[in-house]
Amino acid sequence: MSVQYAYDGSFPGVLCALCASLGGRERPFDIVSEREFQPALLAPTVPVTTDDERAGRFMERIATVMGRRVRRTLVRAFLSDLPGREMLLYDYLAFLRDRGPRGDACLTHPAVAPVRDLARQVTVEAHRLTGLVRFTRVGDGLLLAVMEPRHLVLPLIAPHFTRRFPAERWVMLDVGRGVGLYWDTKDLHEVESGPEVTRLLNRPPDDPQGDLYEKMWRRYFRDIAIPERRNPHCQRRFMPVRYWKYLTEKR
Amino acid sequence: MDIEKKMQILGAAAKYDVSCSSSGSRRPTPQGGSGNGVSAGICHSWADDGRCISLLKTLFTNVCIHDCAYCVNRRSNDIPRAAFTVDEICELTMEFYRRNYIEGLFLSSGVMRNADYTMERLTLVAKKLRDEHRFGGYIHLKAIPGASRELIRQAGLHADRISVNIELPTEKSLLLLTDKKKDDIMLPMGEISTAIVENRDERKHLRSAPRFAPAGQSTQLIVGATPENDHQIVRLSEGLYNHYGLKRVYYSAFVPVSSDNRLPALATPPLLREHRLYQADWLMRYYGFAAGEILDDRTPFLDEEMDPKSAWALRNMHLFPIDIQTAPYESLLRVPGIGVRSAQRIVIARRHSRLGYGDLKKIGVVMKRAKHFLTVGGRMLLPGSGRPLRLIRRDLVTRAMLEPSRQLSLFPA
Ligand code: SF4
Numbered sequence A: 001m002s003v004q005y006a007y008d009g010s011f012p013g014v015l016c017a018l019c020a021s022l023g024g025r026e027r028p029f030d031i032v033s034e035r036e037f038q039p040a041l042l043a044p045t046v047p048v049t050t051d052d053e054r055a056g057r058f059m060e061r062i063a064t065v066m067g068r069r070v071r072r073t074l075v076r077a078f079l080s081d082l083p084g085r086e087m088l089l090y091d092y093l094a095f096l097r098d099r100g101p102r103g104d105a106c107l108t109h110p111a112v113a114p115v116r117d118l119a120r121q122v123t124v125e126a127h128r129l130t131g132l133v134r135f136t137r138v139g140d141g142l143l144l145a146v147m148e149p150r151h152l153v154l155p156l157i158a159p160h161f162t163r164r165f166p167a168e169r170w171v172m173l174d175v176g177r178g179v180g181l182y183w184d185t186k187d188l189h190e191v192e193s194g195p196e197v198t199r200l201l202n203r204p205p206d207d208p209q210g211d212l213y214e215k216m217w218r219r220y221f222r223d224i225a226i227p228e229r230r231n232p233h234c235q236r237r238f239m240p241v242r243y244w245k246y247l248t249e250k251r
Numbered sequence B: 001m002d003i004e005k006k007m008q009i010l011g012a013a014a015k016y017d018v019s020c021s022s023s024g025s026r027r028p029t030p031q032g033g034s035g036n037g038v039s040a041g042i043c044h045s046w047a048d049d050g051r052c053i054s055l056l057k058t059l060f061t062n063v064c065i066h067d068c069a070y071c072v073n074r075r076s077n078d079i080p081r082a083a084f085t086v087d088e089i090c091e092l093t094m095e096f097y098r099r100n101y102i103e104g105l106f107l108s109s110g111v112m113r114n115a116d117y118t119m120e121r122l123t124l125v126a127k128k129l130r131d132e133h134r135f136g137g138y139i140h141l142k143a144i145p146g147a148s149r150e151l152i153r154q155a156g157l158h159a160d161r162i163s164v165n166i167e168l169p170t171e172k173s174l175l176l177l178t179d180k181k182k183d184d185i186m187l188p189m190g191e192i193s194t195a196i197v198e199n200r201d202e203r204k205h206l207r208s209a210p211r212f213a214p215a216g217q218s219t220q221l222i223v224g225a226t227p228e229n230d231h232q233i234v235r236l237s238e239g240l241y242n243h244y245g246l247k248r249v250y251y252s253a254f255v256p257v258s259s260d261n262r263l264p265a266l267a268t269p270p271l272l273r274e275h276r277l278y279q280a281d282w283l284m285r286y287y288g289f290a291a292g293e294i295l296d297d298r299t300p301f302l303d304e305e306m307d308p309k310s311a312w313a314l315r316n317m318h319l320f321p322i323d324i325q326t327a328p329y330e331s332l333l334r335v336p337g338i339g340v341r342s343a344q345r346i347v348i349a350r351r352h353s354r355l356g357y358g359d360l361k362k363i364g365v366v367m368k369r370a371k372h373f374l375t376v377g378g379r380m381l382l383p384g385s386g387r388p389l390r391l392i393r394r395d396l397v398t399r400a401m402l403e404p405s406r407q408l409s410l411f412p413a
Helices: A011-023 A052-066 A068-079 A085-099 A101-105 A113-132 A154-164 A195-202 A212-224 A232-238 A241-246 B003-010 B086-098 B115-131 B149-158 B171-177 B182-205 B230-243 B271-286 B308-315 B340-349 B357-363 B367-373 B389-396
Strands: A004-007 A030-033 A045-047 A135-137 A143-147 A170-174 A179-183 A188-192 B055-059 B104-108 B138-142 B161-163 B217-223 B248-253 B374-376
Touching (some): A004 A011, A011 A052, A052 A101, A068 A113, A085 A101, A143 A241, A154 A170, A212 B003, A212 B086, B138 B149, B149 B161, B230 B248, B248 B271, B271 B308, B308 B389
Parallel strands (some): A143 A170, B161 B217
Antiparallel strands (some): A135 A143, A179 A188
């Protein structure tokens, strides 16, 4: 009888679940995170213990056997954070296991297409946000960026900003998920939403007049458009309305 | 005058300069500084006219000794004037950059006192940003027509890109609408192009040689202010790509900014024409088309109803259909409805399986157009497609999303 795997919701966790399930020939009934877990009537539940080392080895193996591209696809599809992605990952890897690494080129195959598609969506959003993230000054030179992305892109975009602003201290918050990253000019730290973060969010700006550069940016944004060429449709296509809430120029 | 007021006058004044590209330069973050170049470029916002905002695009000053008819900054125009200081621009750039509004600076200017004086100011901004602010982001400088060789060489050592705007496609038009000569523009352009080539050579032998405008050179042409046809424009662009090694030619639909009677009276800017020119330009840069294939003396204007590739295919039906399993990549690229990405994906996917209608759809091919040009195993991919010409044409026509634009009849004779 096929079983249901329950893991802790983390990436190493899902890797351990995938590793365990791919060893057998039978397709599991489901792989669910504890967060979404509900006992299934027809399938016994197998809890998966997360073992970082084992997960790391599994990733390495995927990279050597299937190629680094597959590993990248796997990471990004997982970060889509969409419910049900675990079984898509399973089908993808099971297909590659049977077909060999070249199976990844079967772009239209039902086991490959959805996963690559998810990975692409995540990549697109991450790339978009590297441009759309806005920092504000919140005192003592600290820069704060708040966002509410569809996918869990924070770990993907943070390296871009550590490279770009290595000498600044900054915090990036995904308020939808209540997670964040803090760069102290040397290391990245994970921060969770809590009173500390709330205080940061509600902190009055350095200058009670409002930030002069924010003001100038808003004005610049308005003036740079050529009125004879107005094209709100095009604007929304590239900069979907769901991001506007945190854009300085659109607030 | 305070910086906010200056920003109001000068910030918007550069909006008719089209280029906002921040791509083509990979630059590491300087020690202790901020900013790097990302070779793919990043867009930071989209303005109400749908154009991407990637750089702080501003004028150093809108004071100008020239009187070009199509330009708001022309001497004879009665508008408020201002000039930034070098430090003000540096400050603005750094503060905008830190808040992640921009990838860098695009600095253009009216001509204050003389060409060299102005060019010197622009160069100073770039130098200060690099040396004092340790800024590693993108800098695009305008070369001022008529500026000296030495200054342009200096500018290129700090900037990622330099550009000189040609603005008008022929010398005749240039003489009609400006007090500039062809040489004022073409000489700096040639200078930049030589410097880029020399620098590339130099760096082959000496990795540590300073880089000269690593993102290359670009220019801009105004479309619809003068009577040149599309064939002339496309040929000019081809020449600029092939002989001057330009990275990009930008086209800017003429927006009337004065009632000068040397200029045409357009109700709206010729946006559709501009759009078609970009498509044609794209075909030359990425699809291996020559200008002479896109247009010729008998068809001097781009078709407004369909994109230039479709128009070309329709004139060359004898080259089609081609087979989806065996046609080389270059031929796939020429099929209407197949783009670079889908052509690449077809080449990968067909190694493993025989492709059908559904696969191509999934790959992202626009089947409505492509079906008329493709066979699989000797038969049309979709039975019944591929003729007659009237039906193919119907499928190739794109809804004209924009106003008809070629209003040359309004041109004063
Ligand atoms: S030289 Fe440049 S800024 Fe001056 S009027 Fe001519 S186009 Fe305008």
